[in-house]
Amino acid sequence: IRLRPGYFPFVEPGFELDIHCLICGGKGCSVCKYSGWVELLPCGLVHPNVLRYGNIDPDKWSGFAFGLGLNRLVMMRYGINDIRHFLSGDVRFLYQF
Structure with missing residues (x-):
């Protein structure tokens, strides 16, 4: 595991x-x-401007944003070599699972 900017x-x-x-x-x-x-x-800390646009005071509140890439875990678990298959809508791909 590595964490990088x-x-x-x-x-x-x-x-x-x-x-x-x-x-x-x-x-x-x-x-x-x-x-x-x-x-x-x-991941990262929510930018203060994002909070301001949501009418949230960034001097009082902060937030943490992250987006877990579950599709990448599924790719590695099932040996899928192209992430675009998930969004293709091709039922032949879906019926494999």
Whole structure:
């Protein structure tokens, strides 16, 4: 597991939690874009401007934002090599599960 800085416009500061690719064991494949790592959890503290737009006082309140990449875990569990399959709507893909 590694934690590294990342840029996301809604948070400041932003981070990315990565795990070793379970498909290739960290050696590099199309799933991990030949890096050996897969981003699992983009996260960070909610940017004060986002709170202001929601009529929330950023001097009084703060928040933590994160987006767990469950589809990436499913990819590695079932050996799916392209994340676009999840959004394709192709029933042949869905019927495999």
